Amino acid sequence: MSSQVQSISIKGKQRDFPAxxxxxxxxxxxxxxxxxxxxxxxxxxLEAKDIPVPSVIIDKLNQAxxxxxxxxxxxxxxxxxxxxxxxxxxxxxxxxxxxxxDEWFERFVDRSVRKHIRKSVKEGLRTEIISFTDExxxxxxxxxxxLQVRQGRKFWHYGKSFAEVKQDNATYLDRSIFIGSYFExxxxxxxxxxxxxxxxxxxxxxxxxxxxxKRPTNALxxxxxxxxxxxxxxFLIYGKHTxxxxxxxxxxxxxxxxxxxxxxxxxxxxxxxxxxxxALKFGIHKGLTNVLPSKVTxxxxxxxxxxxxxxx
Numbered sequence: 001m002s003s004q005v006q007s008i009s010i011k012g013k014q015r016d017f018p019a020x021x022x023x024x025x026x027x028x029x030x031x032x033x034x035x036x037x038x039x040x041x042x043x044x045x046l047e048a049k050d051i052p053v054p055s056v057i058i059d060k061l062n063q064a065x066x067x068x069x070x071x072x073x074x075x076x077x078x079x080x081x082x083x084x085x086x087x088x089x090x091x092x093x094x095x096x097x098x099x100x101x102d103e104w105f106e107r108f109v110d111r112s113v114r115k116h117i118r119k120s121v122k123e124g125l126r127t128e129i130i131s132f133t134d135e136x137x138x139x140x141x142x143x144x145x146x147l148q149v150r151q152g153r154k155f156w157h158y159g160k161s162f163a164e165v166k167q168d169n170a171t172y173l174d175r176s177i178f179i180g181s182y183f184e185x186x187x188x189x190x191x192x193x194x195x196x197x198x199x200x201x202x203x204x205x206x207x208x209x210x211x212x213x214k215r216p217t218n219a220l221x222x223x224x225x226x227x228x229x230x231x232x233x234x235f236l237i238y239g240k241h242t243x244x245x246x247x248x249x250x251x252x253x254x255x256x257x258x259x260x261x262x263x264x265x266x267x268x269x270x271x272x273x274x275x276x277x278x279a280l281k282f283g284i285h286k287g288l289t290n291v292l293p294s295k296v297t298x299x300x301x302x303x304x305x306x307x308x309x310x311x312x
Contacts, residue, residue: 006041009168012156020064022057025050030068035279038068038272045172045203047196048076054084058270069276070285074267077199077235082266087280091267094241094252094260097234101226108259116215117222120181125214127223130180130190132173134166139180139187141165146208151251169204179223181207181216189216191224199235200228221258236260 006019006029018030019041029041038061040051054073061071074091075083082088098104105114120127130136144157144165160168172194181189189207193200202224207216221238228236238255241262269285271277279285 008041011154012160018066020060022060023050023052026052028057028061028071030066032069035275035284036066036068036070037285038071040073043073044201045194047175048079054086054268054270058272061272067272069271069273070279071270071272072267072285073270075265076196077237077263077265080263080265084266084268086268086270088266088268090264092241092262092264094238094255095263096225096236096238096259097261097263098225098229098236098259099234101222101229104225104229104259105222108261110257113218113257113259116218120215120219123214125181125183125188125211125216125219127179127181127216127219129223129227130178132170132176132178134162136178136180136187136190137162137166137169140169140190143187143190143206143208146210171203176203177224177227179220179227181219181223183211183214183216188214189220191220193224193228193236195231195233198233199237200224200233201237202239205238218258225259 004019004021004027005016006027007014007016008029009015020028020030020038022028022040026046027041028038030036030038040046040057043051051073054071057073058071061067077093077095096104096108098108105117109117141160141162144155144160148155148158157165157168169192175195177193177195177200179191179193180187188211189205191205192203194203195201205217205220207220225236228234238258238260241252241255241260269280271280276285
């Protein structure tokens with residue numbers, strides 16, 4: 001079976017990877033040189049119905065040129081009970097689960113966050129659903145260009161052109177909800193989430209640090225929950241709850257205070273070569289950072305933050 005090339009944005013830069021079509025809307029990308037691992041491109045954002053069953057994908061990969069060493073895939077919410085016999089490891093998501101906005105606000109949100117949300121309204125912050133227009137894209141571009149470093153990392157959207165910003169945010173428009181927070185007609189924060197039945201995934205949420213005191217990020221999440229509940233969407237996902245071995249962080253605290261809880265779901269790893277079997281046996285199939293002791297990982301993260309935030 002012939003393969004093609006798929007361009008993927010990694011830290012703001014486009015890179016091409018070998019890819020294998022597996023359905024009308026789904027393809028598998030193969031990353032790595034010495035050790036090749038395959039995964040469904042945009043698995044996180046595709047609708048579950050558009051991803052073929054694993055056995056079909058594995059058959060097609062076995063026929064492809066440049067067969068990967070390991071193929072990995074995860075189940076999707078709300079289907080989190082293991083259903084396959086492949087090698088399983090537990091992954092996780094940060095999920096707000098609710099039947100109504102009032103339930104989320106009163107039962108799952110920290111009292112301090114409830115105060116922030118009420119305060120944002122009193123201080124004149126207006127948060128609403130927004131159409132994907134050029135004016136909105138220009139507002140996003142201004143938010144991107146506020147800071148070169150965010151959360152201790154170089155912010156790779158900084159300095160992008162209008163065309164690049166529009167292209168980056170134009171994915172899955174038929175299933176996207178855009179929400180903007182405004183203060184005196186200035187866009188000070190925005191959120192994009194992508195829907196899949198009763199599940200919505202936050203693709204991006206970002207606010208201007210200048211307006212931190214008005215709590216636009218809390219307001220954006222509150223509006224997203226309100227909109228989702230009105231559309232009978234019961235799960236709102238805010239990325240992972242825990243990344244690697246980093247089980248303590250201000251981001252984890254922020255998510256939990258805003259009603260997002262850790263939900264574990266199965267991720268499978270299917271060895272397809274002898275090298276793949278060895279990688280699974282010694283636990284190196286998820287990268288070097290997962291092999292390093294947590295103390296070493298935390299030290300490297302702190303060092304990176306200091307380097308990026310030092311005066312220039």
